[in-house]
Amino acid sequence: MSSDSFYDWAVEEASPSRIGIRDVAAAAGVSPTTVSHALSGKGRLPDETRQRIASIAEELGYRPNVNARNLVSGKTGLLGIVVSASQETPFGLGDFDYFIQLLSAATGAAVERGRALVVEGVRSGPDAFGTVEVDGAIVVDPVSDDPLIDALDRANVPVVTTGRRDRPPAGGRPECWVDNDHVEATEEILAHLESHGAKKVGLISTAPVTSYTRDAISGYKAWCSLHGQEPMISTVEGPINEGAGFRAAEELLDLADPPDAIYATLDQLALGVLAAARARSLTVPDDLMVAGCTDSQASAWADPPLTAVLLNPEEIGRSAVSTLIDLIEAGDSVPDPVVVPTGIVERESTARLTGPGGVQAAGQAGSSRDSE
Template sequence: MSVPRPGSVTIADVAREAGVSTATVSNALNATGRASEATRRRVREAAARLGYRPNPAGRALRTGRAGAIGLAVTTYGAVAWDVASVSYYAQAIAAATSVAHQHGYALVLLPAGLDADGWWDVQVDGVVLMDSPEDDPAVAVLRERRIPVAFDGRPDRPHARDSWVDNDHEQAIAMVLDHLAAQGATRIGLLAGDSSDAYTRACVSAYTARVAQPRIGFISHDDPEGRRAARALLEGGADAMHGIFDGCGRGVLAAARELGLRVPDDVLVVTASEDPAYAWTAPPVTTLSLLPVEAATRAVTALVGAIETGEGAAEADLPVRLDVRASTQPLR
């Protein structure tokens, strides 16, 4: 069998030679992901045998421009809002930019609020969509244009060519509920949103499957921290609260103060957030981290593989971490 000449070798050729996936090749050659050292060595040796060389400059000569990857949060459709103000997205954007550059692509942060016409005008080689909702018009346009898509969050009706990564939200919600129950909570409420993205649906489903008497408050655009929803749950007798969005911890603390309730003596508080400021609130709030750097790294790596080979990849076991602080000390 003849060996492909250097320059004609693709990442798929290396994957076949090494007996691994294209995503693993990207991870091994760019020092990302969780591949073992033995696997990285096998991939590097396969790439060397075949003469594989990533060539961003060659791509620019062929296409007339440098490669570019778009990143967008499409949860609220055509509603414009400041994505980078949320800690999860800010960390994901920084990580995605770094990984894209490692692969020879620019990272373009696309504005939240693009409508279908706007998506027809986007000029990129592939797009990472974060928290894409059901019937996302961005997905419909990108698929029609045959632009590869990688999702941070399980996509609605995924296609074979799609790539996606996600946390195990059932396990994450179980971790939070078990922690709160171990501290003495018996009436645990959930603060969620009214959007149709997979993250929200997965969290609500996991919560209702485990709680005999669900207490759910839905936050709104005019109350993004969920203070009003939290107050209603607390007035209804909730003795613990988990918020699935970044600002929910602040909303619960504010609602508790308004009602004269003490945290953690009267109510325990957990929120999903990457905001380091929760270590300094009064009291410091226990947070569930979805580790956005890991998610963005894997999503961009999978997208690059799809761009270069046409093959999608999926991972649904991304880790989470519970950072326990004073807001969930045992009830007295």
């Protein structure tokens, strides 16, 4: 009656008490020990037996009891995930859709490997969440002086960050991360803007407390120096919302020689840019091209729909979990960093030219590449 599958549309056939290792053993005509060894790759068994047992287990839909397993291993089976923050940066994250997608995928990946992911979002102090014992932790978008990260390191809790730390962990501890290549992604979106007719591109970004911001800025600067353009950067302080993007856009558009395209490192900022354009009766994309980083529903529904850099948060979440579990299980070897590919979803906000000459049809759903 309880403990049912979350999406149990077709309620499993009267669920005659769950399949256990003993059932698999009986079906295969071996002992539970052998099943355990076969499935875990331990013990001494011929490969043929291993495969036979594996296929029987598969067929029976055997899923080991997580609690029993954790009981033996002495682990809690809990992984923590937390959005990095610090005194100066109360909340480093600007994007709801991004976080929810990452979280959702990470949850799935964790459960698939027999762990549960517990979230800690607001951190008023060391007391919050004080009693949770986790086998490891994921820190999203680590900011420079987040005290939590040091605390985790000191407590020897395995940590994987999504986005890179600004300095390696103390005490020679391993550094594990999952990230996009934001330098490359920035160069690609800038190339996209240029190929669609942008003459001068401005950048709106947050303070460089996270690696993705630093990467975007350096990618932008590199691109500028390569194209002989003077960098035009407006940095947002305080909370990240459309109003902040609006003000930053005004700053850029008030320049003596204003840009005719703006790339914002967060979708909310880009939405603010659209508002600023509207306030000045600038047509998007003809007078001003706008693109943002991180796609969202709001971007897709904006007027006009926003071109966006796709960061693949699901893949980041899954990889982070997988890396963290590897880190927890392989005590000695350190898992390699993971770089998750990015993409661009092209929408009307940058549809000024398509290729050399020619105007792209203005449709709500732009073409998308690299989106699964």
